Amino acid sequence: MVQEAVAMNDDTLPDFSIPHGRHHPKHQVRLNGQLYALLIEEKCVEAGVKIRFYETPVSASFEKGNWTVDTIGKGTSTRIVCNQLIDCTGNAYVTSIAGFNVLREAVIQPGTLQFQLGGYDFKSLDLKTIEARYQEEIAKGNLVKTDFRNNIVGLLRSGGDNIQHVLGADSTTSETHTVANLKGRSSLLQTLRFLRTLPGCEKIKLVDMQNETAVRETYRIDGHYQITKTDYVTGKVFDDAVSYSYYPIDVHDENGVVPDHLKEGVVPTVPLRALVPRNSRNFLVAGRCVSSDRLANSALRVQASCMGMGQAAGAAAVLANMQNKSPLEVSLDELRKLIEEHGGIVPGRGQKG
Ligand SMILES: Cc1cc2nc3c(=O)[nH]c(=O)nc-3n(C[C@H](O)[C@H](O)[C@H](O)COP(=O)(O)OP(=O)(O)OC[C@H]3O[C@@H](n4cnc5c(N)ncnc54)[C@H](O)[C@@H]3O)c2cc1C
Structure with a gap:
């Protein structure tokens, strides 16, 4: 499906036979995520997978060789009985509600709201002035260094992407994930407002943004x-x-x-x-x-x-x-x-x- 997504978007796969040295992104496969999701969904439907969007498990119990999983969703409440259960929640959520032990660190990695900026020409920017303005705003407490991983030049060079850090971002529950989303989005807004005050960046635009603050580490x-x-x-x-x-x-x-x-x-x-x-x-x-x-x-x-x-x-x-x-x-x-x-x-x- 990765190959199909690459082909359908006229992208190219990296040449994996060339060692990447210290630049591992050279071996990363950049693909159109939306297209990839469409292809996966199509394959699941073809294979007879019964997809149930907008649902979440609330209990999982094992009796007489089968799992009973209760889920709730928009206007639905469902009981699923199955022989085998696979937890792919990223957060080991089903493992927790099924009563098995889970592990977590006191401090988790930050999350990131990925976004893409446009409307400026990086090559024509006065990076020294921009860096100085950035440090000034940090010193005044108007900006937080994690917003751009303390690297405004990097942010402008890449036009966003995977650059912002949201400390403590946790997707385990609706409550924690809402907090992570709000933090990521308000940080982005603040970033945009600041960038538009910089010389050469007055017309900077938000071109794209992921729906959620993505989370690196929980359980x-x-x-x-x-x-x-x-x-x-x-x-x-x-x-x-x-x-x-x-x-x-x-x-x-x-x-x-x-x-x-x-x-x-x-x-x-x-x-x-x-x-x-x-x-x-x-x-x-x-x-x-x-x-x-x-x-x-x-x-x-x-x-x-x-x-x-x-x-x-x-x-x-x-x-x-x-x-x-x-x-x-x-x-x-x-x-x-x-x-x-x-x-x-x-x-x-x-x-x-
Ligand atoms: C900012 C960022 C950049 C990254 N960049 C890269 C990269 O460049 N390359 C790379 O390979 N990896 C990258 N990663 C890591 C990688 O994307 C993730 O670690 C990986 O996708 C995790 O896969 P997963 O299947 O375990 O969980 P997920 O992909 O998170 O899937 C879990 C699914 O379960 C659903 N879910 C969870 N809990 C519930 C619940 N209670 N009820 C219902 N549904 C639930 C979620 O909505 C989600 O759809 C990045 C991660 C982050 C945060």
Whole structure:
């Protein structure tokens, strides 16, 4: 679907055979997110997935080998009974309401409201004056340095994108996510008002903005195995590895981010045990709530890794359902074969990562 989205938008994939050195964004796939969402939705409908937008689970209980999940939504209240449950909420929310242990740090990474600015010519700007004006406003307390990661020149060079930081942004509940959204949006408005007072930026415009302040870190599950930073940076191939991950260790804080790159050739893996909460049955997770320490999680959380985990969790749930087992009881050989049959890249199966 990534390839289809790239082709349909006349984009190009990066050349992954050229090492990126310390510039990992060179290997990032820039695609049209809206188009990608349309394609995914189409595939889900074709596959018979019953999509239920605008709903949220309120309880999950396991009885006699099945999960009962109650959800509420706009004008609806639904009971779903299923044999296997996969938590892809990013926040391990279903894991929490099902009663399994979850992990969280006292301080979490900041979130970001992504936006795009236009209406100015970066090359013609007097960057010295702009930097001085920026520092003046910071000193007066009119601007907060996290608004632009303390880098106004960077903000103007990139025209926005992934530059603002919202401290404490948390998407776990409607309340916390509302606060994160309000903070991100008011910061953007303040930014815009300030930028329009700068020489050469008087006509600056908001060209695009994401709907939500995006959140980097909340809860992780307490899984049968917790992936450590050492596992990650040494590219440990677990006996039960079911997918790959790839990204620098990438912890954002109030000062910005300094990625810690993997050594060339290192491609970390994700064990099935890290997708299964301790004491659970017929339950899996996929995505950034994977069982991992904070540093490993800062890298595992990226989308390609989440996609790999999602495919592995889906395949494990299918096999477990067909064989009347819990995911950790399915044969790893069968699981890896199933993932591979659907185009997944499975560690230890002979392909290149
Ligand atoms: C600003 C920012 C920039 C990033 N840049 C990149 C990048 O360039 N490349 C990259 O690969 N990764 C990037 N990431 C990381 C990556 O996008 C995320 O970590 C990843 O998408 C997480 O995937 P996920 O499936 O675990 O969760 P999500 O993609 O967050 O999906 C969780 C879904 O569950 C839904 N949900 C959650 N709780 C509930 C509930 N209670 N009821 C109903 N629905 C619920 C949410 O609405 C959401 O649709 C970035 C992250 C941020 C914050």
